[in-house]
Amino acid sequence: MIDTATFASASYYVGGGLAIGFGAIGAALGEGYTAGLASEALSQKPESAGEVVKNMLVGQAIAESAAIFALVVAIVLLFSQPEVVTPLTAWSAIGAGLAMGLSAIGSGLGSGMPGGAACRGLVRQPGNRGRIQTTMLIGSAVAQTPAIFGMVTAFLLIFLDFSSIPAYPGWAAMLGAGLGTGLAAIGSGVGNGFTAEEAVDGITRNPEAAKDTTRLMLIGMSVGQSTTIYGFLVSLLLIFFGFAEDTSLSAAMKLLGAGLSSGFGGIGPGIGLGLVAAGAVKWVARNQETTGVLTRTMLVGMAVTESTSIYALIVSLLLIVVF
Amino acid sequence: MEAVRTIRKKYCSQAMVAAVAGAVLMILVGEKAIGKGLVLGTLFSVVNFVLMAHFIPRTMAGSRAMSSAAAFGSILLRFALLAVPLVVSLRVESVHIIGVVIGLFMVQLTLMFDHFVRRRFSSIGNT
Numbered sequence: 280m281i282d283t284a285t286f287a288s289a290s291y292y293v294g295g296g297l298a299i300g301f302g303a304i305g306a307a308l309g310e311g312y313t314a315g316l317a318s319e320a321l322s323q324k325p326e327s328a329g330e331v332v333k334n335m336l337v338g339q340a341i342a343e344s345a346a347i348f349a350l351v352v353a354i355v356l357l358f359s360q361p362e363v364v365t366p367l368t369a370w371s372a373i374g375a376g377l378a379m380g381l382s383a384i385g386s387g388l389g390s391g392m393p394g395g396a397a398c399r400g401l402v403r404q405p406g407n408r409g410r411i412q413t414t415m416l417i418g419s420a421v422a423q424t425p426a427i428f429g430m431v432t433a434f435l436l437i438f439l440d441f442s443s444i445p446a447y448p449g450w451a452a453m454l455g456a457g458l459g460t461g462l463a464a465i466g467s468g469v470g471n472g473f474t475a476e477e478a479v480d481g482i483t484r485n486p487e488a489a490k491d492t493t494r495l496m497l498i499g500m501s502v503g504q505s506t507t508i509y510g511f512l513v514s515l516l517l518i519f520f521g522f523a524e525d526t527s528l529s530a531a532m533k534l535l536g537a538g539l540s541s542g543f544g545g546i547g548p549g550i551g552l553g554l555v556a557a558g559a560v561k562w563v564a565r566n567q568e569t570t571g572v573l574t575r576t577m578l579v580g581m582a583v584t585e586s587t588s589i590y591a592l593i594v595s596l597l598l599i600v601v602f
Numbered sequence: 603m604e605a606v607r608t609i610r611k612k613y614c615s616q617a618m619v620a621a622v623a624g625a626v627l628m629i630l631v632g633e634k635a636i637g638k639g640l641v642l643g644t645l646f647s648v649v650n651f652v653l654m655a656h657f658i659p660r661t662m663a664g665s666r667a668m669s670s671a672a673a674f675g676s677i678l679l680r681f682a683l684l685a686v687p688l689v690v691s692l693r694v695e696s697v698h699i700i701g702v703v704i705g706l707f708m709v710q711l712t713l714m715f716d717h718f719v720r721r722r723f724s725s726i727g728n729t
Contacts, residue, residue: 299681307677329605336606336655337713343654344710350681351703354688416717 287364294376295356298433301380301461301565302306302349302387305468309342309391316395320402327405331398334412338394341419344427345468352379352433359437367441370450374381374457375433378514381461382429382507383541385468385549386422392472393418393479407486414493418475423501425464425471425507425549432460432514445524447495451531452522455538456514459595463510463588466549470503473550477557488567495563495574499556502581506545506552506588513541513595520599537598544591548578551584608633610655614648616716617708621645628701634697642687643705650680651709 317335321328356372397415436453444452478496481488503517517534525531559577563570621644628637638648657676691699 303677303681311673332658333605333609336609336658340651340654340713341710344707346681347684347706350684351688353708354685354692355699358689358692412717415713420714 283366284364287366287369288360288371291356291360291364291372294372294374297373297376298349298356298379299346299353301377302346302383304351305384305387305389306343306346306349306391308388309345309394309472310339310387311489312388312391313338313342313398315396319442320398324402328404328438330401330408334401334415335394336399336497337412338391338397338415341423342387342391342425343395345383345390348423348426348430349379349383352376352430352437354498355437365442365446367444367446367449367453371436371439371441371453372598374453374455377454377457378429378432378436378461379426380429381458382432382464382468383426384422384423385465385471386426386429387468389422389425389468389470389472389475389553390419393427394423396407396476396479396483397556400479402510404419404483404486407483409480410486410489411479414475414479414489416494417493418478418496418500421497422468422475424504425467428507429460429464431501432456432511435515435518437520447524447526447533448522448531451534452517452520453537456517457538458535458542459508459510459514459517459538460507460542462539463545463549464507466546466551467504467553468549470550470553470556471500474499474503474556474560477561478564481560484533485564485567488564491567491570492560492564495560495570495577496556498574498579499553499560499577502578502585503549503552505585506549509588509592510541510545513537513592513599516596516599533598533602536546537595540591540598541588541595544594545588548585548588552581555580555584606655606658610652613709613712613716614651617644617648617651617712620712620715621705621708624704625690625701633698634699635696636701638696639691639698639701639703640705640708641701642690643702644708645705646684646687647706647709650684653680653683 299587313335317331319329393415397411400411478492481492555577559573563573621641625637625641687702691697691702
Protein backbone atom coordinates (compact mmCIF):
# COMPACT_ATOMS: atom_id res chain seq x y z
CA MET A 280 0.00 0.00 0.00
CA ILE A 281 1.22 3.51 -0.77
CA ASP A 282 0.57 6.36 1.61
CA THR A 283 -1.84 9.17 0.75
CA ALA A 284 0.88 11.78 0.23
CA THR A 285 2.75 9.59 -2.24
CA PHE A 286 -0.43 8.76 -4.14
CA ALA A 287 -1.45 12.41 -4.23
CA SER A 288 1.92 13.48 -5.58
CA ALA A 289 2.08 10.63 -8.09
CA SER A 290 -1.39 11.46 -9.40
CA TYR A 291 -0.11 14.80 -10.73
CA TYR A 292 2.50 12.92 -12.73
CA VAL A 293 -0.12 10.47 -13.97
CA GLY A 294 -2.41 13.37 -14.90
CA GLY A 295 0.41 15.07 -16.81
CA GLY A 296 1.22 11.85 -18.62
CA LEU A 297 -2.42 11.28 -19.55
CA ALA A 298 -2.78 14.85 -20.86
CA ILE A 299 0.13 14.80 -23.27
CA GLY A 300 0.01 11.06 -23.95
CA PHE A 301 -3.56 11.10 -25.23
CA GLY A 302 -3.19 14.64 -26.58
CA ALA A 303 -0.33 13.70 -28.86
CA ILE A 304 -2.37 10.91 -30.48
CA GLY A 305 -4.87 13.22 -32.18
CA ALA A 306 -2.37 15.81 -33.40
CA ALA A 307 -0.10 13.11 -34.79
CA LEU A 308 -2.99 11.44 -36.62
CA GLY A 309 -4.22 14.79 -37.94
CA GLU A 310 -0.78 15.88 -39.12
CA GLY A 311 -0.21 12.46 -40.65
CA TYR A 312 -3.53 12.67 -42.49
CA THR A 313 -2.59 16.09 -43.88
CA ALA A 314 0.83 14.86 -45.01
CA GLY A 315 -0.69 11.72 -46.54
CA LEU A 316 -3.09 13.73 -48.71
CA ALA A 317 -0.27 16.15 -49.55
CA SER A 318 1.68 13.19 -50.93
CA GLU A 319 -1.37 12.08 -52.91
CA ALA A 320 -1.67 15.59 -54.35
CA LEU A 321 2.03 15.74 -55.22
CA SER A 322 1.88 12.41 -57.01
CA GLN A 323 -0.79 13.90 -59.28
CA LYS A 324 1.03 17.16 -59.95
CA PRO A 325 4.68 17.18 -58.80
CA GLU A 326 5.25 20.67 -60.22
CA SER A 327 2.95 22.07 -57.49
CA ALA A 328 5.31 20.86 -54.78
CA GLY A 329 6.05 24.33 -53.37
CA GLU A 330 2.43 25.34 -52.96
CA VAL A 331 1.32 21.97 -51.60
CA VAL A 332 4.13 21.66 -49.06
CA LYS A 333 3.58 25.26 -47.93
CA ASN A 334 -0.12 24.53 -47.38
CA MET A 335 0.69 21.26 -45.64
CA LEU A 336 2.97 23.09 -43.22
CA VAL A 337 0.28 25.66 -42.37
CA GLY A 338 -2.35 22.94 -41.96
CA GLN A 339 -0.10 20.87 -39.72
CA ALA A 340 0.81 23.91 -37.61
CA ILE A 341 -2.87 24.58 -36.91
CA ALA A 342 -3.61 20.89 -36.23
CA GLU A 343 -0.78 20.83 -33.71
CA SER A 344 -2.53 23.43 -31.54
CA ALA A 345 -4.55 20.69 -29.80
CA ALA A 346 -1.34 18.98 -28.72
CA ILE A 347 0.05 22.32 -27.49
CA PHE A 348 -3.06 22.78 -25.31
CA ALA A 349 -2.36 19.31 -23.91
CA LEU A 350 1.29 20.14 -23.39
CA VAL A 351 0.39 23.29 -21.43
CA VAL A 352 -1.92 21.31 -19.12
CA ALA A 353 0.64 18.52 -18.74
CA ILE A 354 3.42 20.92 -17.76
CA VAL A 355 1.15 22.76 -15.32
CA LEU A 356 0.29 19.42 -13.70
CA LEU A 357 3.89 18.25 -13.57
CA PHE A 358 5.45 21.43 -12.23
CA SER A 359 2.81 23.22 -10.17
CA GLN A 360 1.73 20.78 -7.50
CA PRO A 361 0.13 22.58 -4.55
CA GLU A 362 1.98 22.40 -1.25
CA VAL A 363 -0.81 20.44 0.37
CA VAL A 364 -2.09 17.69 -1.89
CA THR A 365 -5.22 15.92 -0.67
CA PRO A 366 -6.76 12.75 -2.13
CA LEU A 367 -9.40 14.96 -3.75
CA THR A 368 -6.91 17.25 -5.50
CA ALA A 369 -5.04 14.12 -6.56
CA TRP A 370 -8.10 12.74 -8.34
CA SER A 371 -8.77 16.21 -9.78
CA ALA A 372 -5.31 16.12 -11.33
CA ILE A 373 -6.04 12.76 -12.98
CA GLY A 374 -9.43 14.08 -14.11
CA ALA A 375 -7.74 17.16 -15.58
CA GLY A 376 -5.28 15.00 -17.50
CA LEU A 377 -8.10 12.88 -18.90
CA ALA A 378 -10.24 15.91 -19.85
CA MET A 379 -7.41 17.54 -21.77
CA GLY A 380 -5.80 14.47 -23.28
CA LEU A 381 -8.97 12.77 -24.49
CA SER A 382 -10.51 15.96 -25.88
CA ALA A 383 -7.33 16.70 -27.86
CA ILE A 384 -7.60 13.34 -29.67
CA GLY A 385 -10.69 14.37 -31.61
CA SER A 386 -9.60 17.96 -32.23
CA GLY A 387 -6.11 17.00 -33.37
CA LEU A 388 -7.43 14.49 -35.89
CA GLY A 389 -10.36 16.67 -36.95
CA SER A 390 -8.31 19.79 -37.56
CA GLY A 391 -5.84 17.88 -39.72
CA MET A 392 -8.54 16.69 -42.11
CA PRO A 393 -9.31 20.02 -43.87
CA GLY A 394 -5.55 20.58 -44.25
CA GLY A 395 -5.25 17.39 -46.26
CA ALA A 396 -8.27 18.26 -48.38
CA ALA A 397 -6.77 21.69 -49.07
CA CYS A 398 -3.53 20.12 -50.36
CA ARG A 399 -5.61 17.98 -52.72
CA GLY A 400 -7.69 20.99 -53.74
CA LEU A 401 -4.73 23.21 -54.52
CA VAL A 402 -3.55 20.73 -57.12
CA ARG A 403 -6.97 20.49 -58.73
CA GLN A 404 -7.83 24.20 -58.60
CA PRO A 405 -4.67 26.29 -58.12
CA GLY A 406 -6.55 29.45 -59.11
CA ASN A 407 -8.91 28.98 -56.17
CA ARG A 408 -6.14 29.00 -53.55
CA GLY A 409 -7.50 31.84 -51.38
CA ARG A 410 -10.95 30.31 -50.87
CA ILE A 411 -9.56 26.83 -50.29
CA GLN A 412 -7.10 28.04 -47.65
CA THR A 413 -9.68 30.26 -45.97
CA THR A 414 -12.08 27.34 -45.58
CA MET A 415 -9.24 25.13 -44.38
CA LEU A 416 -8.20 27.64 -41.71
CA ILE A 417 -11.77 28.25 -40.52
CA GLY A 418 -12.51 24.52 -40.46
CA SER A 419 -9.28 23.67 -38.62
CA ALA A 420 -9.77 26.44 -36.08
CA VAL A 421 -13.39 25.52 -35.32
CA ALA A 422 -12.43 21.84 -34.96
CA GLN A 423 -10.13 22.90 -32.08
CA THR A 424 -13.12 24.01 -30.00
CA PRO A 425 -13.76 20.61 -28.35
CA ALA A 426 -10.15 20.65 -27.12
CA ILE A 427 -10.77 24.12 -25.66
CA PHE A 428 -13.73 22.72 -23.70
CA GLY A 429 -11.35 20.02 -22.46
CA MET A 430 -8.76 22.60 -21.47
CA VAL A 431 -11.32 24.71 -19.58
CA THR A 432 -12.47 21.60 -17.66
CA ALA A 433 -8.85 20.70 -16.92
CA PHE A 434 -8.07 24.18 -15.57
CA LEU A 435 -11.22 24.16 -13.43
CA LEU A 436 -10.12 20.82 -11.97
CA ILE A 437 -6.57 22.04 -11.38
CA PHE A 438 -7.14 25.51 -10.00
CA LEU A 439 -10.48 25.45 -8.13
CA ASP A 440 -10.43 25.09 -4.38
CA PHE A 441 -12.13 21.83 -3.46
CA SER A 442 -11.41 21.99 0.26
CA SER A 443 -15.14 22.18 1.08
CA ILE A 444 -16.00 19.05 -0.91
CA PRO A 445 -15.86 15.70 0.91
CA ALA A 446 -13.24 13.33 -0.49
CA TYR A 447 -15.88 10.57 -0.65
CA PRO A 448 -17.61 10.62 -3.13
CA GLY A 449 -15.85 13.79 -4.41
CA TRP A 450 -12.98 11.83 -5.95
CA ALA A 451 -15.40 10.08 -8.33
CA ALA A 452 -17.02 13.41 -9.26
CA MET A 453 -13.59 14.81 -10.25
CA LEU A 454 -12.71 11.74 -12.29
CA GLY A 455 -16.18 11.71 -13.86
CA ALA A 456 -15.87 15.40 -14.73
CA GLY A 457 -12.65 14.73 -16.62
CA LEU A 458 -14.09 11.75 -18.47
CA GLY A 459 -17.39 13.51 -19.26
CA THR A 460 -15.87 16.32 -21.31
CA GLY A 461 -12.82 14.42 -22.52
CA LEU A 462 -14.62 11.45 -24.04
CA ALA A 463 -17.52 13.46 -25.48
CA ALA A 464 -15.11 15.85 -27.19
CA ILE A 465 -13.52 13.01 -29.17
CA GLY A 466 -16.68 12.55 -31.24
CA SER A 467 -17.22 16.26 -31.93
CA GLY A 468 -13.60 16.82 -32.94
CA VAL A 469 -13.59 13.97 -35.45
CA GLY A 470 -17.08 14.86 -36.69
CA ASN A 471 -16.04 18.49 -37.24
CA GLY A 472 -13.09 17.22 -39.26
CA PHE A 473 -15.37 15.28 -41.64
CA THR A 474 -17.52 18.37 -42.17
CA ALA A 475 -14.59 20.73 -42.75
CA GLU A 476 -12.87 18.31 -45.13
CA GLU A 477 -16.00 17.99 -47.22
CA ALA A 478 -16.40 21.79 -47.27
CA VAL A 479 -12.86 22.25 -48.59
CA ASP A 480 -13.47 19.58 -51.24
CA GLY A 481 -16.76 21.22 -52.16
CA ILE A 482 -15.26 24.68 -52.56
CA THR A 483 -12.49 23.18 -54.68
CA ARG A 484 -15.13 21.67 -56.93
CA ASN A 485 -17.41 24.71 -57.07
CA PRO A 486 -15.89 28.02 -55.90
CA GLU A 487 -19.14 29.82 -56.75
CA ALA A 488 -20.83 27.97 -53.87
CA ALA A 489 -18.20 29.07 -51.34
CA LYS A 490 -20.52 31.33 -49.35
CA ASP A 491 -23.30 28.75 -48.91
CA THR A 492 -20.83 25.94 -48.31
CA THR A 493 -18.92 27.85 -45.62
CA ARG A 494 -22.14 28.95 -43.93
CA LEU A 495 -23.50 25.40 -43.88
CA MET A 496 -20.13 24.09 -42.67
CA LEU A 497 -20.20 26.50 -39.73
CA ILE A 498 -23.80 25.62 -38.83
CA GLY A 499 -22.99 21.92 -39.09
CA MET A 500 -19.83 22.20 -37.03
CA SER A 501 -21.58 24.28 -34.33
CA VAL A 502 -24.44 21.80 -33.99
CA GLY A 503 -21.90 18.98 -34.11
CA GLN A 504 -20.31 20.34 -30.96
CA SER A 505 -23.50 20.00 -28.93
CA THR A 506 -22.43 16.57 -27.64
CA THR A 507 -19.28 18.14 -26.22
CA ILE A 508 -21.43 20.80 -24.59
CA TYR A 509 -23.55 18.07 -22.96
CA GLY A 510 -20.38 16.44 -21.66
CA PHE A 511 -19.11 19.81 -20.44
CA LEU A 512 -22.44 20.51 -18.73
CA VAL A 513 -22.26 17.20 -16.85
CA SER A 514 -18.65 17.95 -15.90
CA LEU A 515 -19.68 21.35 -14.51
CA LEU A 516 -22.48 19.71 -12.51
CA LEU A 517 -20.06 17.14 -11.14
CA ILE A 518 -17.62 19.89 -10.14
CA PHE A 519 -20.09 22.39 -8.68
CA PHE A 520 -23.19 20.42 -7.61
CA GLY A 521 -21.95 19.66 -4.11
CA PHE A 522 -22.36 16.23 -2.56
CA ALA A 523 -22.85 15.07 1.00
CA GLU A 524 -20.14 12.87 2.46
CA ASP A 525 -20.79 9.21 1.68
CA THR A 526 -18.12 6.55 1.88
CA SER A 527 -20.16 3.88 0.13
CA LEU A 528 -18.94 2.59 -3.21
CA SER A 529 -22.30 3.11 -4.89
CA ALA A 530 -22.28 6.86 -4.12
CA ALA A 531 -18.94 7.20 -5.89
CA MET A 532 -19.88 4.94 -8.80
CA LYS A 533 -23.03 6.91 -9.65
CA LEU A 534 -20.95 10.06 -10.11
CA LEU A 535 -18.33 8.23 -12.12
CA GLY A 536 -21.14 6.64 -14.12
CA ALA A 537 -22.57 10.08 -14.86
CA GLY A 538 -19.28 11.16 -16.41
CA LEU A 539 -18.91 7.92 -18.36
CA SER A 540 -22.50 8.13 -19.62
CA SER A 541 -22.23 11.60 -21.10
CA GLY A 542 -18.64 10.94 -22.23
CA PHE A 543 -19.07 7.65 -24.08
CA GLY A 544 -22.59 8.71 -25.06
CA GLY A 545 -21.14 11.70 -26.90
CA ILE A 546 -18.57 9.92 -29.07
CA GLY A 547 -20.87 8.22 -31.57
CA PRO A 548 -23.36 11.07 -31.96
CA GLY A 549 -20.48 13.56 -32.29
CA ILE A 550 -19.06 11.65 -35.25
CA GLY A 551 -22.54 11.01 -36.62
CA LEU A 552 -23.42 14.72 -36.52
CA GLY A 553 -20.24 15.47 -38.41
CA LEU A 554 -21.17 12.93 -41.08
CA VAL A 555 -24.65 14.43 -41.47
CA ALA A 556 -23.18 17.92 -41.90
CA ALA A 557 -20.49 16.60 -44.25
CA GLY A 558 -23.16 15.08 -46.50
CA ALA A 559 -25.12 18.33 -46.64
CA VAL A 560 -22.02 20.44 -47.30
CA LYS A 561 -20.89 18.06 -50.05
CA TRP A 562 -24.16 18.31 -51.98
CA VAL A 563 -24.64 22.05 -51.50
CA ALA A 564 -21.32 22.52 -53.25
CA ARG A 565 -22.51 20.34 -56.13
CA ASN A 566 -26.01 21.78 -56.40
CA GLN A 567 -26.27 25.19 -54.81
CA GLU A 568 -29.97 25.53 -55.62
CA THR A 569 -30.78 22.84 -53.06
CA THR A 570 -29.23 24.80 -50.18
CA GLY A 571 -32.56 25.42 -48.44
CA VAL A 572 -33.83 21.86 -48.52
CA LEU A 573 -30.40 20.44 -47.68
CA THR A 574 -30.06 22.75 -44.67
CA ARG A 575 -33.47 21.65 -43.37
CA THR A 576 -32.70 17.99 -44.00
CA MET A 577 -29.34 18.37 -42.29
CA LEU A 578 -30.86 19.94 -39.20
CA VAL A 579 -33.59 17.27 -38.97
CA GLY A 580 -30.98 14.54 -39.50
CA MET A 581 -28.78 16.07 -36.83
CA ALA A 582 -31.66 16.31 -34.36
CA VAL A 583 -32.34 12.59 -34.77
CA THR A 584 -28.64 11.65 -34.70
CA GLU A 585 -28.22 13.65 -31.54
CA SER A 586 -31.00 11.83 -29.68
CA THR A 587 -28.74 9.08 -28.33
CA SER A 588 -26.45 11.67 -26.74
CA ILE A 589 -29.55 13.24 -25.12
CA TYR A 590 -30.44 9.83 -23.65
CA ALA A 591 -26.93 9.66 -22.24
CA LEU A 592 -27.29 13.20 -20.87
CA ILE A 593 -30.58 12.29 -19.18
CA VAL A 594 -29.01 9.22 -17.57
CA SER A 595 -26.11 11.39 -16.35
CA LEU A 596 -28.48 13.95 -14.87
CA LEU A 597 -30.51 11.20 -13.19
CA LEU A 598 -27.35 9.75 -11.69
CA ILE A 599 -26.24 13.12 -10.34
CA VAL A 600 -29.53 14.61 -9.19
CA VAL A 601 -32.00 11.79 -8.52
CA PHE A 602 -30.14 8.67 -7.34
CA MET B 603 11.85 23.86 -50.84
CA GLU B 604 12.20 27.60 -51.48
CA ALA B 605 8.46 28.05 -50.82
CA VAL B 606 8.84 26.56 -47.35
CA ARG B 607 11.81 28.83 -46.58
CA THR B 608 9.81 31.87 -47.69
CA ILE B 609 6.76 31.00 -45.57
CA ARG B 610 8.97 30.16 -42.59
CA LYS B 611 10.79 33.49 -42.78
CA LYS B 612 7.58 35.45 -43.30
CA TYR B 613 5.52 34.01 -40.46
CA CYS B 614 8.38 33.71 -37.98
CA SER B 615 9.42 37.32 -38.39
CA GLN B 616 5.80 38.49 -38.20
CA ALA B 617 5.25 36.44 -35.03
CA MET B 618 8.34 37.89 -33.36
CA VAL B 619 7.39 41.45 -34.31
CA ALA B 620 3.89 40.87 -32.91
CA ALA B 621 5.35 39.44 -29.70
CA VAL B 622 7.74 42.33 -29.19
CA ALA B 623 4.93 44.84 -29.85
CA GLY B 624 2.69 42.98 -27.41
CA ALA B 625 5.47 42.83 -24.82
CA VAL B 626 6.09 46.58 -25.07
CA LEU B 627 2.38 47.17 -24.60
CA MET B 628 2.31 44.87 -21.58
CA ILE B 629 5.33 46.58 -20.03
CA LEU B 630 3.68 49.97 -20.56
CA VAL B 631 0.57 48.84 -18.69
CA GLY B 632 2.71 47.44 -15.89
CA GLU B 633 2.49 43.72 -16.76
CA LYS B 634 6.18 43.12 -17.30
CA ALA B 635 6.03 39.39 -16.45
CA ILE B 636 3.35 38.77 -19.09
CA GLY B 637 5.42 40.72 -21.65
CA LYS B 638 8.49 38.61 -20.90
CA GLY B 639 6.41 35.44 -21.10
CA LEU B 640 4.98 36.53 -24.43
CA VAL B 641 8.43 37.00 -25.97
CA LEU B 642 9.76 33.76 -24.48
CA GLY B 643 6.74 31.72 -25.62
CA THR B 644 6.87 33.23 -29.11
CA LEU B 645 10.58 32.49 -29.41
CA PHE B 646 9.95 28.81 -28.78
CA SER B 647 6.85 28.84 -31.00
CA VAL B 648 9.06 30.17 -33.80
CA VAL B 649 11.75 27.55 -33.12
CA ASN B 650 9.03 24.87 -33.22
CA PHE B 651 7.78 26.12 -36.60
CA VAL B 652 11.32 26.35 -38.00
CA LEU B 653 12.05 22.78 -36.91
CA MET B 654 8.73 21.62 -38.31
CA ALA B 655 9.64 23.09 -41.70
CA HIS B 656 13.21 21.80 -41.40
CA PHE B 657 12.07 18.20 -40.91
CA ILE B 658 9.67 18.21 -43.87
CA PRO B 659 12.26 17.18 -46.53
CA ARG B 660 13.47 14.40 -44.23
CA THR B 661 9.97 13.10 -43.54
CA MET B 662 9.02 13.13 -47.22
CA ALA B 663 12.21 11.58 -48.61
CA GLY B 664 13.79 8.22 -47.95
CA SER B 665 12.33 4.91 -46.85
CA ARG B 666 9.16 4.57 -44.82
CA ALA B 667 11.13 3.59 -41.73
CA MET B 668 13.36 6.66 -42.09
CA SER B 669 10.33 8.92 -42.59
CA SER B 670 8.58 7.51 -39.52
CA ALA B 671 11.74 7.85 -37.42
CA ALA B 672 12.28 11.44 -38.58
CA ALA B 673 8.63 12.35 -37.90
CA PHE B 674 8.70 10.79 -34.45
CA GLY B 675 12.04 12.41 -33.60
CA SER B 676 10.74 15.76 -34.83
CA ILE B 677 7.66 15.55 -32.59
CA LEU B 678 9.69 14.49 -29.55
CA LEU B 679 12.24 17.24 -30.02
CA ARG B 680 9.68 19.95 -30.70
CA PHE B 681 7.43 19.05 -27.77
CA ALA B 682 10.41 18.89 -25.44
CA LEU B 683 11.40 22.36 -26.64
CA LEU B 684 7.88 23.76 -26.20
CA ALA B 685 7.89 22.51 -22.62
CA VAL B 686 10.95 24.63 -21.77
CA PRO B 687 9.28 28.08 -21.57
CA LEU B 688 6.32 26.61 -19.66
CA VAL B 689 8.63 25.10 -17.07
CA VAL B 690 10.59 28.36 -16.86
CA SER B 691 7.38 30.34 -16.28
CA LEU B 692 6.35 27.98 -13.48
CA ARG B 693 9.77 28.22 -11.85
CA VAL B 694 10.62 31.90 -12.40
CA GLU B 695 8.26 34.53 -11.00
CA SER B 696 9.33 37.24 -13.43
CA VAL B 697 7.90 35.23 -16.37
CA HIS B 698 4.12 34.82 -16.40
CA ILE B 699 2.63 31.59 -17.72
CA ILE B 700 -0.29 33.39 -19.42
CA GLY B 701 2.18 35.31 -21.58
CA VAL B 702 4.07 32.10 -22.39
CA VAL B 703 0.89 30.25 -23.39
CA ILE B 704 -0.21 33.08 -25.70
CA GLY B 705 3.33 33.20 -27.10
CA LEU B 706 3.31 29.45 -27.85
CA PHE B 707 0.36 30.03 -30.18
CA MET B 708 1.82 33.18 -31.77
CA VAL B 709 2.79 31.49 -35.06
CA GLN B 710 -0.70 30.04 -35.42
CA LEU B 711 -2.24 33.40 -34.52
CA THR B 712 -0.02 35.09 -37.09
CA LEU B 713 -1.10 32.58 -39.76
CA MET B 714 -4.73 33.35 -38.99
CA PHE B 715 -4.16 37.11 -38.83
CA ASP B 716 -2.26 37.11 -42.11
CA HIS B 717 -4.98 35.19 -43.87
CA PHE B 718 -8.10 36.79 -42.48
CA VAL B 719 -7.04 40.37 -41.78
CA ARG B 720 -3.98 41.35 -43.80
CA ARG B 721 -5.07 39.66 -47.04
CA ARG B 722 -8.58 41.05 -46.71
CA PHE B 723 -7.28 44.58 -46.24
CA SER B 724 -4.79 44.21 -49.08
CA SER B 725 -7.54 42.90 -51.38
CA ILE B 726 -9.71 45.92 -50.46
CA GLY B 727 -6.75 48.15 -51.22
CA ASN B 728 -6.27 46.54 -54.62
CA THR B 729 -9.89 47.03 -55.67
